Amino acid sequence: MLVALTLRKLKPGTYDAFRAAWEGDGTPPPEGWVRAYHVRNLNDPDEVISFGFFDGTLDDLRRGQQEEDYGALRRRTAEYEVSIGADGLYEVLEELTPETWGT
Numbered sequence: 509m510l511v512a513l514t515l516r517k518l519k520p521g522t523y524d525a526f527r528a529a530w531e532g533d534g535t536p537p538p539e540g541w542v543r544a545y546h547v548r549n550l551n552d553p554d555e556v557i558s559f560g561f562f563d564g565t566l567d568d569l570r571r572g573q574q575e576e577d578y579g580a581l582r583r584r585t586a587e588y589e590v591s592i593g594a595d596g597l598y599e600v601l602e603e604l605t606p607e608t609w610g611t
Contacts, residue, residue: 509600510569513559515593520554526588532581538572540564
């Protein structure tokens, strides 16, 4: 399982417009995407982390990004961003649940 994660500082008050741009035309995500989240910093509502879980290989993910024009997503959301911090692809090493914590 892979995770794509991006930390963004948005222009003040633009979350709804950013979210609409991120969604695009509403077509389903490429095959392999399991779920995605947008989370907001409680102390700074313009700091948003977006991350999604991809069930496949890195090659599968990159192929899907090319086929679906991932660059278009980045161009659509750029007008609402002040800056981007962490931005990368990560491998899930462990999934911890209350039942497995500490074991």
